[in-house]
Amino acid sequence: MSEALWALLQPSSLLVVFICLALFATWLRWHALAASLLTLVLVAIGVAVLLPVTEWIAGPLEAQVAPEPLPERVDGIVVLGGAVEWRITAARGQLTLNDAGERVAAAAALAQRYPEARLVLTGVFGDAFAQDFRAQPGERSLFFGPVFAGRDIRYLGAARSTFEDAIVALAEAAPVAGETWLLVTSAMHMPRALATFRTQGWTTIIPYPVDYRSTGSAAPGLDWDVAGTLADLDRAVREWGALEVYRRTGRIAP
Numbered sequence: 191m192s193e194a195l196w197a198l199l200q201p202s203s204l205l206v207v208f209i210c211l212a213l214f215a216t217w218l219r220w221h222a223l224a225a226s227l228l229t230l231v232l233v234a235i236g237v238a239v240l241l242p243v244t245e246w247i248a249g250p251l252e253a254q255v256a257p258e259p260l261p262e263r264v265d266g267i268v269v270l271g272g273a274v275e276w277r278i279t280a281a282r283g284q285l286t287l288n289d290a291g292e293r294v295a296a297a298a299a300l301a302q303r304y305p306e307a308r309l310v311l312t313g314v315f316g317d318a319f320a321q322d323f324r325a326q327p328g329e330r331s332l333f334f335g336p337v338f339a340g341r342d343i344r345y346l347g348a349a350r351s352t353f354e355d356a357i358v359a360l361a362e363a364a365p366v367a368g369e370t371w372l373l374v375t376s377a378m379h380m381p382r383a384l385a386t387f388r389t390q391g392w393t394t395i396i397p398y399p400v401d402y403r404s405t406g407s408a409a410p411g412l413d414w415d416v417a418g419t420l421a422d423l424d425r426a427v428r429e430w431g432a433l434e435v436y437r438r439t440g441r442i443a444p
Contacts (some may be wrong), residue, residue: 202420202425205231227410231379237359238419242407247402248426252377255397261370264304267396269297269351270383271313272439289421291399296374300398301338307372308342310363312355315424352379352432356386365392376401378426382433385442 197203212263237243238348273293278286286292301309332427344362349355365371371392377399403422436442 196428196431200424201234202424205234205420205431223275223286227319227321227390235410235416238318238423239414240418244422244426245407247430248378248422251381251426251429252399252402252404253406255377255399257399258396260303260372261396262299263370264307264372265303266308266310266312266363266365266371267297267371268363268371269293269301269312269336269388270355270373270379271311271349272379290376290401293374293376294361294398297400300372300374301341308363309346310345312346312349312359352383353436355383355391356390360387360390360392365394369394371395371399374398374400376422378403378405378429382429382436382442386436389442 198207208227208231212231215221215224222270250352270293273287273290275286275288285342297309297311301307346355346358346362351356364372372383372392373380373387373395378401380397380399383393387395403425433442437444
């Protein structure tokens with residue numbers, strides 16, 4: 191239900207709704223209303239192109255959790271899902287990343303830097319690709335390949351949300367006192383993810399944000415990538431909304 195509601199209320203969907211309403215108003219010969227709705231759509235697109243709206247909305251969210259210096263030793267790395275196009279990956283037999291692919295790239299880089307670290311990757315569903323792709327890394331591994339053969343890598347697909355990610359990852363990793371773990375996810379997602387993990391009791395996990403969508407500067411400038419701007423705007427608005435929902439429902443501490 192929440193996914194369906196968000197699909198309707200996200201900024202890009204609202205623009206489509208207004209266009210459909212304008213067409214319906216035109217069919218009813220309510221030309222003034224149709225013109226007003228289309229004007230609203232054009233103004234919204236113009237604002238997105240001419241003003242740094244994404245910077246205004248995504249920037250403060252991404253700035254909430256700053257990257258921390260990497261420690262000398264890391265016992266484990268948790269990488270949150272959402273970066274892999276599983277249907278295409280399964281169909282083509284090779285790893286296909288979406289626009290959050292930096293999560294997987296960071297996982298590979300960190301795993302090479304810390305060869306003794308355990309890896310826990312969430313968002314990996316067993317019915318999305320062949321079972322041999324979920325086995326220990328080998329020549330056909332979609333994630334890391336033979337370089338990582340023999341590594342302790344856990345794939346978790348049971349979680350359906352960040353809240354469940356924290357629960358299953360904590361149960362699977364079972365960190366003990368004195369261990370150092372990293373949490374890898376998109377910078378925009380990190381405030382909610384880190385707060386959720388720490389609320390569940392994993393208070394020492396170290397954030398490693400990647401996949402930034404803002405520069406940290408709110409200087410105006412033309413951006414003709416309307417589709418990309420709307421996608422980033424959708425993502426930022428959704429993340430702010432999810433953060434508020436998590437606070438109100440007690441999934442993260444106030």
